[in-house]
Amino acid sequence: AxxxxxxxxxxxxxxxxxxxxxxxxxTRDTTYYLFWYKQPPSGELVFLIRRNSFDEQNEISGRYSxxxxxxxxxxxxxxxxxxxVDSAVYFCALSEAGANSKLTFGKxxxxxxxx
Amino acid sequence: EAGxxxxxxxxxxxxxxxxxxxxxxxxxxxxxxxxxRVMGKEIKFLLHFVKESKQDxxxxxxNRFLAERTGGTYSTLxxxxxxxxxxxxxxxxxxxxxxxxxxTEAFFGQGTRLTVV
Numbered sequence: 001a002x003x004x005x006x007x008x009x010x011x012x013x014x015x016x017x018x019x020x021x022x023x024x025x026x027t028r029d030t031t032y033y034l035f036w037y038k039q040p041p042s043g044e045l046v047f048l049i050r051r052n053s054f055d056e057q058n059e060i061s062g063r064y065s066x067x068x069x070x071x072x073x074x075x076x077x078x079x080x081x082x083x084x085v086d087s088a089v090y091f092c093a094l095s096e097a098g099a100n101s102k103l104t105f106g107k108x109x110x111x112x113x114x115x
Numbered sequence: 116e117a118g119x120x121x122x123x124x125x126x127x128x129x130x131x132x133x134x135x136x137x138x139x140x141x142x143x144x145x146x147x148x149x150x151x152r153v154m155g156k157e158i159k160f161l162l163h164f165v166k167e168s169k170q171d172x173x174x175x176x177x178n179r180f181l182a183e184r185t186g187g188t189y190s191t192l193x194x195x196x197x198x199x200x201x202x203x204x205x206x207x208x209x210x211x212x213x214x215x216x217x218x219t220e221a222f223f224g225q226g227t228r229l230t231v232v
Contacts, residue, residue: 004157035220037223042225043124043204043225043226043228044118044119044223044224044225044226045158045206045208045223045226046223047220047221047222047223050220091158093158101146101210101219101221102148102160102163102171102174103148103150103158103160103221104157104160105150105157105158105159106157107155107156107157108157108158
């Protein structure tokens with residue numbers, strides 16, 4: 001069975017601090033996909049990134065970066081120089097490859113960025 | 116292009132009543148998913164449509180929940196009769212049909228917050 005663990009529940013930082021959101025996953029599949037979604041106060045889940053299990057390259061997109069390590073089954077997300085607009089709930093998710101790409105989510109991490 | 120739209124945004128009903136949630140996916144998306152988040156817990160998969168067919172309904176909690184997708188367009192999720200434990204946020208998502216190798220990302224709606232009192 002697949003499982004995603006986001007051990008941190010709430011994180012509070014001051015603006016401009018860097019913050020890392022942890023994600024650990026479990027799966028028996030050799031091919032799978034990892035995702036991060038952001039849920040701002042408006043409620044919708046906003047897609048941030050998808051990473052497949054064969055690509056362990058780290059990715060950077062502006063102030064966001066992701067560190068995928070298969071050896072530790074982790075897919076951590078770092079926000080550099082955080083801003084108030086980054087305040088949201090962040091979900092890590094996992095899906096197996098194939099036609100039925102349902103997502104298995106973690107519990108989410110509530111990030112609060114204070115001015 | 117319009118995103119995934121869900122109606123209503125909030126619903127408060129009494130135990131035993133019926134509620135119908137609606138989801139309009141992104142135009143052209145064959146895949147449509149329903150998920151639910153109970154307070155403080157994970158977002159959990161309920162079911163998956165490919166066009167009008169139910170591909171996987173393994174996450175549906177019981178037979179009080181009925182999902183339909185008329186003509187492969189919008190979808191409804193009916194809860195009848197509602198119980199207290201059905202309270203939560205119900206999310207709908209849609210995506211393009213995926214190949215066996217490449218998963219396409221799902222786009223989510225803003226959710227319907229259901230409160231059963």
